[in-house]
Amino acid sequence: MYKPRTDEGVNASLQENFAYIMERWKSAVGRLQEVARTLSVHEHQLVRYAELFRSTEELARFLLVDERNIMKTIRVNTLLTGKDELKLRLSSKGVKVEDYRYLDYGLVVTSSPYPIGALHEYLLGLFTIQGPASMLVVPALRPEDFPRGRIIDMCAGAGIKTTQIAQHAPRSRIVAVDVNRRKLLALKNNAGRMAVFNVVTVHTDARLLPSFYRGKADAVLLDAPCSGEGLLPFPRARRPRTFKDILSRVALQLELLKAGLDLLRDGGVLVYATCSLSVEENEYVITSVLEAADNVEIEDLSIPGLPGVQRYGLLQLDPRVSRCRRLYPHIHGTEGFTICRLAKTRR
Amino acid sequence: MPPSENEKVILQHGCAEAEALLKLIAGCLGVDLALLKESVELSCIKRAGFVDVYAHTRNLGNEAELLLQVVGKERLVAMGVHIGRINGRYIPMLGFLSLLRRIGIKPKRGYVRLTEGGVKHFLYGRDVWGESISEVARPTENCRGLVAVLNEKGEPVGWGRLQENHDHILVQNLVDLGWYLRSGV
Numbered sequence A: 001m002y003k004p005r006t007d008e009g010v011n012a013s014l015q016e017n018f019a020y021i022m023e024r025w026k027s028a029v030g031r032l033q034e035v036a037r038t039l040s041v042h043e044h045q046l047v048r049y050a051e052l053f054r055s056t057e058e059l060a061r062f063l064l065v066d067e068r069n070i071m072k073t074i075r076v077n078t079l080l081t082g083k084d085e086l087k088l089r090l091s092s093k094g095v096k097v098e099d100y101r102y103l104d105y106g107l108v109v110t111s112s113p114y115p116i117g118a119l120h121e122y123l124l125g126l127f128t129i130q131g132p133a134s135m136l137v138v139p140a141l142r143p144e145d146f147p148r149g150r151i152i153d154m155c156a157g158a159g160i161k162t163t164q165i166a167q168h169a170p171r172s173r174i175v176a177v178d179v180n181r182r183k184l185l186a187l188k189n190n191a192g193r194m195a196v197f198n199v200v201t202v203h204t205d206a207r208l209l210p211s212f213y214r215g216k217a218d219a220v221l222l223d224a225p226c227s228g229e230g231l232l233p234f235p236r237a238r239r240p241r242t243f244k245d246i247l248s249r250v251a252l253q254l255e256l257l258k259a260g261l262d263l264l265r266d267g268g269v270l271v272y273a274t275c276s277l278s279v280e281e282n283e284y285v286i287t288s289v290l291e292a293a294d295n296v297e298i299e300d301l302s303i304p305g306l307p308g309v310q311r312y313g314l315l316q317l318d319p320r321v322s323r324c325r326r327l328y329p330h331i332h333g334t335e336g337f338t339i340c341r342l343a344k345t346r347r
Numbered sequence B: 001m002p003p004s005e006n007e008k009v010i011l012q013h014g015c016a017e018a019e020a021l022l023k024l025i026a027g028c029l030g031v032d033l034a035l036l037k038e039s040v041e042l043s044c045i046k047r048a049g050f051v052d053v054y055a056h057t058r059n060l061g062n063e064a065e066l067l068l069q070v071v072g073k074e075r076l077v078a079m080g081v082h083i084g085r086i087n088g089r090y091i092p093m094l095g096f097l098s099l100l101r102r103i104g105i106k107p108k109r110g111y112v113r114l115t116e117g118g119v120k121h122f123l124y125g126r127d128v129w130g131e132s133i134s135e136v137a138r139p140t141e142n143c144r145g146l147v148a149v150l151n152e153k154g155e156p157v158g159w160g161r162l163q164e165n166h167d168h169i170l171v172q173n174l175v176d177l178g179w180y181l182r183s184g185v
């Protein structure tokens, strides 16, 4: 069973690591301070990412990715239409699209005379707007392996991924949960628009779910609340994040992940994903859980991305985290994302 | 407005009101009621003064009932798709049209078809009339002029009320898909 680390334990090891990283990179990142200021990037972020890339040149390339370099993608709603049919409809309106190389029901919009979200095809639920990396999270879960199973979406938000789960498993029972009621109303609308009939949507804290669903879920999606640092190329999502901001996210992520694993039956799977490239919020969170649980394994993923990071400052990260996948704006042309698939082994 | 913790909410699986709504609207559109019933189950969420009707896959009703015994019924936001509301009257929602599209059923009566320009106008929440309407298939008497509003391809884009006066036809906009953008959530 999972034995949670104490908050102090989390803070102490991460803080010690951060002090080391700061010491190591502070002067090297000096020449990037000006760029960082214009991009609303905090010095703490500069040093953390310098340590991640182990190179200030790559850090600069990462910081300078423009949002125009990120693919603009839409997800075809295969419950209502096919990709070729949608392509024809869009092209008759002058919207140019190409196949998305990482997902067969994704499309890249290369030009459009209209805002994509105002097209009638959008209102008719034939597609939804979804980032190119975000679209790979549900395929990592492989909901189709549980066609009639119980799938819990712990942080469902507006349900972009919930409706995608339904495309993979339209007869499953999806339980979608979030603490933000307004976002769940958007989920309700999205499910209506996209004709998704297999979701029950409940306003609650996902950390409470094990009191009822312990060991009862076949699959769990934990699209965790995070720093959002993977969205750095988008000016609207930029804001400076101190190391303390990251710490507060990590504490919540650990609690949510612990709850998520408690929900799984033996043999069940959980995908942990964040739109963040921070090692603290990803490999560190996963390592902490693996340390405390002897019946959880990380599984290989057949989605694109670089392997999870095993070396980051002084942190001792579990070598199995290399099975996670990281998508980078300056390498993959996607928003930044980290995706890990965990399985509860049979006893 | 989030519901208060004390608000009385009743979740009822397979309720009579939902059956009545499905039957009435299916009758207005001339669509196969048996096929609709085969495809989904219905549940009602009853609150003071109105009943919301949801269509969902089989087993989801049981799932919701069990779950809500623990977290509290007022915490339920939706189950499947919201297809209608009953507040003394039977009001079909946009979700009813999604149900028709998901199953692949087209109305046989109780619809109007609009031109491309008419659809644009309608999706801004406006009423349409005259040359914007390319076809009219009247509903039965008891439907009080309720029609599904279709685009040129025959896909439903909203609900309207048909108002006829001598040779003048107007479709009053009851709800249209543009609401998804205008609703602000």
Ligand SMILES: C[S@@+](CC[C@H](N)C(=O)[O-])C[C@H]1O[C@@H](n2cnc3c(N)ncnc32)[C@H](O)[C@@H]1O
Pocket: A154, A155, A156, A157, A158, A159, A160, A161, A162, A177, A178, A179, A180, A183, A204, A205, A206, A207, A223, A224, A225, A226
């Ligand atoms: C990354 S967003 C989810 C996006 C969503 N999965 C989608 O694809 O549209 C993280 C979500 O976690 C929710 N959240 C934060 N703390 C939570 C908790 N304790 N329980 C449930 N949801 C939580 C936030 O409200 C937010 O909607």
